[in-house]
Amino acid sequence: MNEENGRTFGRRTVLKAAGAAGLLLAGAPAWSAASSSRKRYAVVGVGSRARMFTRAITDKFSDNNEIVGICDRNAGRASLAVKTITATGKSAPLAFAASDFDRMIKETKPQYVIVTTTDASHDDYIVRALDAGCDVITEKPMTTTAEKAQRILDAVKRSGRHIRVTFNYRYSPPRSQIKDLLMSGEIGDVISVDFTWLLNTVHGADYFRRWHANKANSGGLMVHKATHHFDLVNWWLGAQPESVHAFGSRQFYTPETARRMGLSGPHERCLTCPEKQKCSFYFDLAADPGLKAIYLDNEKFDGYYRDRCVWRPDIDIEDTMNVMVRYDNGAHLNYALSAYDAWEGYHIAFNGTKGRLEHRIVESGGAAGAAKVQSGNENVSIRIIPIRGQARDIEPWTGKGSHGGGDDVMLTEIFGEAPPDKYKRVSDERAGAWSALVGIAANKCFATGQTVRIADLVTGLAPPDRAPMPDRSTPVPMPIRIKIP
Ligand SMILES: NC(=O)c1ccc[n+]([C@@H]2O[C@H](COP(=O)([O-])OP(=O)(O)OC[C@H]3O[C@@H](n4cnc5c(N)ncnc54)[C@H](O)[C@@H]3O)[C@@H](O)[C@H]2O)c1
Numbered sequence: 001m002n003e004e005n006g007r008t009f010g011r012r013t014v015l016k017a018a019g020a021a022g023l024l025l026a027g028a029p030a031w032s033a034a035s036s037s038r039k040r041y042a043v044v045g046v047g048s049r050a051r052m053f054t055r056a057i058t059d060k061f062s063d064n065n066e067i068v069g070i071c072d073r074n075a076g077r078a079s080l081a082v083k084t085i086t087a088t089g090k091s092a093p094l095a096f097a098a099s100d101f102d103r104m105i106k107e108t109k110p111q112y113v114i115v116t117t118t119d120a121s122h123d124d125y126i127v128r129a130l131d132a133g134c135d136v137i138t139e140k141p142m143t144t145t146a147e148k149a150q151r152i153l154d155a156v157k158r159s160g161r162h163i164r165v166t167f168n169y170r171y172s173p174p175r176s177q178i179k180d181l182l183m184s185g186e187i188g189d190v191i192s193v194d195f196t197w198l199l200n201t202v203h204g205a206d207y208f209r210r211w212h213a214n215k216a217n218s219g220g221l222m223v224h225k226a227t228h229h230f231d232l233v234n235w236w237l238g239a240q241p242e243s244v245h246a247f248g249s250r251q252f253y254t255p256e257t258a259r260r261m262g263l264s265g266p267h268e269r270c271l272t273c274p275e276k277q278k279c280s281f282y283f284d285l286a287a288d289p290g291l292k293a294i295y296l297d298n299e300k301f302d303g304y305y306r307d308r309c310v311w312r313p314d315i316d317i318e319d320t321m322n323v324m325v326r327y328d329n330g331a332h333l334n335y336a337l338s339a340y341d342a343w344e345g346y347h348i349a350f351n352g353t354k355g356r357l358e359h360r361i362v363e364s365g366g367a368a369g370a371a372k373v374q375s376g377n378e379n380v381s382i383r384i385i386p387i388r389g390q391a392r393d394i395e396p397w398t399g400k401g402s403h404g405g406g407d408d409v410m411l412t413e414i415f416g417e418a419p420p421d422k423y424k425r426v427s428d429e430r431a432g433a434w435s436a437l438v439g440i441a442a443n444k445c446f447a448t449g450q451t452v453r454i455a456d457l458v459t460g461l462a463p464p465d466r467a468p469m470p471d472r473s474t475p476v477p478m479p480i481r482i483k484i485p
Helices: 011-021 050-058 075-086 098-108 119-131 146-159 173-184 220-224 226-237 255-260 289-294 296-302 402-415 429-448
Strands: 039-044 065-072 094-097 112-115 135-138 163-165 190-200 241-249 320-327 332-341 345-352 355-362 379-386 392-394
Touching (some): 050 402, 075 289, 075 296, 094 098, 119 135, 119 146, 173 226, 173 355, 190 226, 220 226, 226 332, 241 429, 320 429
Parallel strands (some): 039 112, 190 332
Antiparallel strands (some): 241 320, 320 332, 379 392
């Protein structure tokens, strides 16, 4: 079953799931609002990504933060989240069904709501949380359509509350370093950017198994995945995207490819696949205890399969996407994303008035087994080539942990004490909208073939707070003369 069509669970189901797990849930609070001076959080959507936030709150940042409410449309996952939190020795948060989200806010009184549901449902929880007087921390993409983006922008204005969109990619040390180099003016002001992002046949294929495979859930990879990349470019340039033209198609993850690879055709899911021995895209959900506990064991509550066949005809997202963006400062972006590549990572080049900055990362990880299909070792390179000058390689900044160490830096900023940030990496609804709208515009262009102006998609969207970038009116030194013998 498509997760969007999944049923929400009722209170009885929550308690039944909780009972099965031996838990104390809604109706029997272990937590009390009056007893704590910690910041209070409710989390909606407790699947895989939510764990980064719940772990941070219950572990490193537990002195000043606590989780008071859990909400999910899947009773089993809600129970699992409560069980995992209580196993750390912290007070049990109350668990609520999706239909009881407003009641959760009323009863548990969180100051912050963390939104980690599927992409297309973010807007609903963001708007309801803001209107209930909470601040919101939401995963990317902030949302998936222009109408939903408008609802969020309007709700921020109406409520006076705040949103934080967790663009963790900004915090990874080499990407912050790129911002630092661009701010330094060494390559002058940037006129054009060439950016290619590659997803390999393990991590890339995973998007075609999960809820992401349907645009109604994810906005497609143009929104779900590329929102990270468009946000990086918006932030790196310190500029706003103005107009977008794009081509997109699905050419690899198709029934035809399955047949060309010798299969009889697509099937429903890996678990029951009659050709699992023949298909190297077979994904064994039961093999990983973590994935099994989150998804397989909880299928009975909503019928969501995390291991659907990547060759299904009902997939409606693209695997091959090319986008051109013009920015309000005149810069051009040429961007490509594909999801069936021989290696995973990206390369980007910024062409400025004084030189060129090239940066490349070959990534590992990202999905179970992804490292096994890399074409080389994990590596990061940064090079500056002045116009008519000597190229120099720059030692990349490094970090530890998920997303190149970026997640940890961001979590400290959210839940702990962080020094003032000269790169202005914190992002609110404006950055969330500017990046999502590039993907939304690309989706529109896929359908109509017409160039899309971002200003035609929403109203009242201001530029975010930006770090100062090289001024376009600054004199540019004349390059050295080339001696032609
Ligand atoms: N920043 C990053 O690097 C990063 C990485 C992974 C995921 N994410 C984002 O995190 C979010 C969650 O992704 P995930 O990988 O954890 O997915 P997931 O499928 O593992 O978890 C989603 C959870 O939300 C629940 N849910 C779905 N719709 C709901 C609804 N309407 N109401 C209540 N609960 C609902 C599901 O039951 C599930 O428990 C997505 O927005 C995704 O884009 C961000």
